[in-house]
Amino acid sequence: MMANAVDEVLEYLSKKGYNRTEAMLRMESANQDVDGRPIQTRVEESGGVKYGKAFDLFRNWIEENLEIYKPDLRRLLWPVFVYSFLDLVSQWYPRESKNFFNSYREIFENEHEHDLRGLQAMGLPEHVDSSEVAKIYYSQRYRVTLSQTAFYNLIGFLESKEKEGGAVLVGLIQRHLNVCTVERTADEQFSLAKLIERAKRPDDFPAEDEGIPGHNPGSANVSQGAGTTVLTRLKLGQMTLDQESRQDILGELQNEDKANPPAPGQSTLVEAFEQRIKREESEDVPGRTELPPRPPPIARDIAMEVQKVKENRDRFQIPGRTGGVGPGVSVTMFTFHNTNDSITCLDFSGDYRLVAAGFDLHYIRVWSLDGSPLPGPPEVDGQESRPTASHRLIGHSGPVYNVSFAPAAASTDNQGITNCRYLLSCSADKTVRLWSLESWSCVVIYRGHDGPVWDVTWGPHGHYFLTGSLDRTARLWSTDRVDYLRLFVGHDRDVDHVCFHPNSAYVFTGSCDKIVRMWLVTNGYPVRMFTGHAGNITSLACSPNGKILASADDSGTIILWDLAPGKLLKRMRGHGKGGIWSLTWSVESTVLVSGGADGTVRVWDVQISNDASGQGRVIGEGGAGHKMESSVPNVSGAGGKKKAKEVMVTSDQISAFPTKKSPVYKVMFTQQNLVLAGGAFLP
Numbered sequence: 001m002m003a004n005a006v007d008e009v010l011e012y013l014s015k016k017g018y019n020r021t022e023a024m025l026r027m028e029s030a031n032q033d034v035d036g037r038p039i040q041t042r043v044e045e046s047g048g049v050k051y052g053k054a055f056d057l058f059r060n061w062i063e064e065n066l067e068i069y070k071p072d073l074r075r076l077l078w079p080v081f082v083y084s085f086l087d088l089v090s091q092w093y094p095r096e097s098k099n100f101f102n103s104y105r106e107i108f109e110n111e112h113e114h115d116l117r118g119l120q121a122m123g124l125p126e127h128v129d130s131s132e133v134a135k136i137y138y139s140q141r142y143r144v145t146l147s148q149t150a151f152y153n154l155i156g157f158l159e160s161k162e163k164e165g166g167a168v169l170v171g172l173i174q175r176h177l178n179v180c181t182v183e184r185t186a187d188e189q190f191s192l193a194k195l196i197e198r199a200k201r202p203d204d205f206p207a208e209d210e211g212i213p214g215h216n217p218g219s220a221n222v223s224q225g226a227g228t229t230v231l232t233r234l235k236l237g238q239m240t241l242d243q244e245s246r247q248d249i250l251g252e253l254q255n256e257d258k259a260n261p262p263a264p265g266q267s268t269l270v271e272a273f274e275q276r277i278k279r280e281e282s283e284d285v286p287g288r289t290e291l292p293p294r295p296p297p298i299a300r301d302i303a304m305e306v307q308k309v310k311e312n313r314d315r316f317q318i319p320g321r322t323g324g325v326g327p328g329v330s331v332t333m334f335t336f337h338n339t340n341d342s343i344t345c346l347d348f349s350g351d352y353r354l355v356a357a358g359f360d361l362h363y364i365r366v367w368s369l370d371g372s373p374l375p376g377p378p379e380v381d382g383q384e385s386r387p388t389a390s391h392r393l394i395g396h397s398g399p400v401y402n403v404s405f406a407p408a409a410a411s412t413d414n415q416g417i418t419n420c421r422y423l424l425s426c427s428a429d430k431t432v433r434l435w436s437l438e439s440w441s442c443v444v445i446y447r448g449h450d451g452p453v454w455d456v457t458w459g460p461h462g463h464y465f466l467t468g469s470l471d472r473t474a475r476l477w478s479t480d481r482v483d484y485l486r487l488f489v490g491h492d493r494d495v496d497h498v499c500f501h502p503n504s505a506y507v508f509t510g511s512c513d514k515i516v517r518m519w520l521v522t523n524g525y526p527v528r529m530f531t532g533h534a535g536n537i538t539s540l541a542c543s544p545n546g547k548i549l550a551s552a553d554d555s556g557t558i559i560l561w562d563l564a565p566g567k568l569l570k571r572m573r574g575h576g577k578g579g580i581w582s583l584t585w586s587v588e589s590t591v592l593v594s595g596g597a598d599g600t601v602r603v604w605d606v607q608i609s610n611d612a613s614g615q616g617r618v619i620g621e622g623g624a625g626h627k628m629e630s631s632v633p634n635v636s637g638a639g640g641k642k643k644a645k646e647v648m649v650t651s652d653q654i655s656a657f658p659t660k661k662s663p664v665y666k667v668m669f670t671q672q673n674l675v676l677a678g679g680a681f682l683p
Contacts, residue, residue: 048096051084054165055104061157069150076154076177078108079142080169082119083176086134089122098123110555111534114512136492141178151181231566232520232527236546237285239503240277245297245305249273252306269306272313286505292464292476292485292521301461304418307409311671318586318673329591329603329655331675334369335662339680344401346666346678349420350408354437355678356423358400364393364425366437377440393435395442398428402455407462409671422479424465426453432467434479446477448484451494459500466507468495474509476521486524490517499540508549510537516551518563528566532559541583541592548606550592552580556647558594560606572604574649574656582667584675591654593675595664598647601657601677 006025013022058080062073081104088097105116118133128134146154158166173179241249253269262268267275318327334355336343345358348369356366368374373387408420423435432453434444451470458465464485468474474495476486488495491511499508501518506527510516516537518528535553542549548569549561556575561568578597585592592604662679669675 048088048091048093048100050165050168051088052096052100052103054168055080055084055100057161057165058169061161065153069147069153072146072150073154075144075146076173078112079144079177080172081108082115082137082142083172085119086122086128086137087172090125090128092125094123113534113555114514114536137176142176143178143180145180145182148181151179232525234527234564235284235286235290235503235505236501236563237503238546239291239505240285241305242297245302246277248297248302249305249309252302253309256306256310267313269309269313273309276309276312286503290522291503291505294461295463300417304407304409307411307418308671311410312587315587315672316674318588318591327591327654329586329593329673329675331593331601331657331667331677333601333657333659333662333664334676334678335659336678336680341680341682343665343680344399345403347403347405348666348668348676348678349405351410351419352670352676354405354420356403356405358403358425360399362394362396362398362400362427364396364400364403364423364435366391366393366423366440378438391440393423393425393440393442395433395445396425396427396429396431398452400425400427401453402426402457404457404465406458407460424456424458426456426467428452430469432456432465432477444479444482446482446484448475449473454494454496455498457498457500459504460502461504464504466498466500468498468509470494472511474498474507474519476507486521488517488519488524488526490526491515497537497540499542501542502544502546508540508542510540510551512536514553516540516549516561518549528563530559530561530566530568532568533557538579538596539581539583539594541585543585543589543606544587545589548589550583550585552583552594552596554579556580556596556598558583558592558604560592570608570652572650572652574602574604574647574653575600576647578663581663581665584667584669586669586673587671593667593669595667595677595679597663599659599661599663599679601659601664601667601675603654603656605652605654 010022010025013019013025059077062070062077065073085097085101088100101119105120108116115133118131122128122131122134128138158170160166162170250270250273253273257268257270316330318329336357342359342361343357344360347356348354349356353368353370354366354374355369356364358364366374367390371389373389374391375387376391402425404424405420406422406424409418411418421437423437424432425435426432430447430449430452432446433442434446435441436443449467449469449471453467453469455468456465463478463480465477465479466474467477472489472491472493472495474488475484476488477484488507488509491509492513492515493511495509495511497510501507505521507519507521508516509519514531514533514536516530516533517526518530519525520527530549530551533551533553533555534557535555537551538554539552540549547563549563550558551561552558552575554577556573556577558572558575558580559568560570560572572592575594575596576598580594580596582595583592584594590606592606593601594604595601657677659679660681661683662681664677664679666678667675668677
């Protein structure tokens with residue numbers, strides 16, 4: 001009876017020309033019982049439940065595998081989870097998709113919290129079509145790199161468990177994954193020693209060449225068909241001075257040596273300058289045509305270079321960790337009270353005289369660091385303005401998201417020729433404003449972004465500045481033009497943070513797509529792309545020697561990148577969640593300092609440790625062997641205080657300076673290696 005009904009339906013579909021539906025019905029009715037119901041002999045034929053069974057099978061097999069292969073094989077769990085869930089939703093299994101998501105989401109909360117929030121809202125095929133997260137995962141294959149031994153192990157498992165769920169996993173991997181195999185002898189990262197080291201780590205972060213979009217590690221080439229990694233050769237050396245400027249600086253330094261002879265055992269300023277010149281000439285330096293053009297040097301530029309030589313010679317030297325003992329780094333903390341949580345950003349001037357704060361009430365306020373009154377604007381209508389403790393800059397029509405002082409240097413004379421003169425600010429009103437610190441007024445408004453401008457920063461030598469915005473672009477500007485000069489496009493989401501390379505030939509952008517990109521300034525071409533963060537990028541800083549980039553995210557992780565080969569050097573952890581909002585390097589590029597939402601300033605050793613167990617080891621503030629608790633405990637309404645969440649601290653941390661309920665918005669190394677930090681007290 002049922003068979004006759006099926007035949008009649010097939011005949012009807014054939015007459016009407018519904019060929020695809022007819023073919024599907026013939027395939028489904030090929031294996032039926034006496035009542036016309038399909039006989040389910042394999043897990044693949046069990047509807048939406050098959051994905052959960054296959055995932056359980058896969059996960060249990062990984063956990064029972066050899067310890068040295070677990071870290072790499074676990075990388076497959078996340079893409080299998082995502083594509084299983086998306087297939088369930090797309091195939092109209094709302095109940096099964098919800099159960100599947102809730103059953104396994106806890107496994108990935110630490111690593112993929114943001115993507116889980118995007119997936120959680122899906123329940124119907126229409127949601128998949130409109131979801132940004134689904135578009136990212138369905139548009140490109142998810143790249144995972146395995147050693148050949150682990151890959152052959154995986155293939156053997158899938159073939160042996162074909163009927164129990166292996167066929168489901170094979171289908172997902174073939175459709176959505178790009179599994180790359182590497183011989184242990186060809187890549188140091190997959191050597192036996194490295195595999196054993198990764199197996200001991202308690203953390204579980206994605207590899208630098210893993211994820212969406214599939215790409216070669218360190219390369220800006222996002223083509224999945226790319227073979228061997230072809231990296232653009234970078235010129236990371238400091239820009240050399242022209243001959244005329246060099247002679248002017250030497251003349252000023254000679255006069256200074258005569259007026260103030262060096263102390264016994266101390267080198268002269270001329271010797272310190274010549275040593276710097278020799279070091280710069282030995283590096284791979286970009287040519288003048290590979291740099292953005294600069295205006296001719298003026299007396300202020302020469303005076304700033306002279307002051308930098310003085311500070312560099314007289315600085316407190318930080319050679320890095322020696323003998324297991326970290327250097328003593330001093331931090332001066334400036335705390336703002338009675339702000340009502342309205343401060344959004346801070347910056348210190350390069351002459352160490354001023355501090356500026358942006359507010360969500362649409363204005364900026366500038367103070368002197370030593371508390372002395374600031375001179376008022378020039379005379380207006382013959383009336384002389386009085387000095388005040390601070391100045392308020394009004395002009396933006398939205399919250400101010402970042403402020404940046406123009407490059408400056410501490411002045412040793414009374415003329416103040418090297419003092420800071422300008423301030424940049426960006427806002428939710430889509431504009432960037434240039435403020436004069438002499439007239440305390442806005443002198444230029446820069447428009448061009450199509451959304452709020454999240455970040456703005458000056459170039460190392462002034463004149464140029466860089467912005468990042470909600471419109472997913474970064475833009476290069478010069479102070480003498482109201483239109484942008486260069487457009488950097490490539491991120492899938494907002495460009496939240498930007499910074500310059502010390503030689504001005506390159507810029508860096510960080511986004512909430514968890515990717516950091518490096519761009520060539522002269523033509524806007526991408527030269528590097530770094531992936532590996534598990535959270536949104538919250539801060540960027542390039543080392544003074546131009547060889548290492550530090551990036552931080554809102555999960556409390558700092559990653560150091562070696563720019564030349566485009567490789568991840570190491571991860572450093574210690575901050576609680578909420579974001580690491582500022583990074584700064586010592587003059588020698590041996591020590592990194594960070595500050596963030598957890599109310600601490602932390603000092604990090606940049607050098608790669610030979611102690612493999614130190615990577616990810618849970619230690620405390622004063623040593624190893626115990627766990628540290630975050631500074632902000634969780635409080636529940638009914639049960640009182642919960643136990644504070646434990647925070648992992650890697651052995652790279654040299655020291656930590658906790659504040660009293662004051663999130664740290666800004667940290668900055670001076671040219672003499674003193675750290676300035678600023679934050680707002682939140683009672």
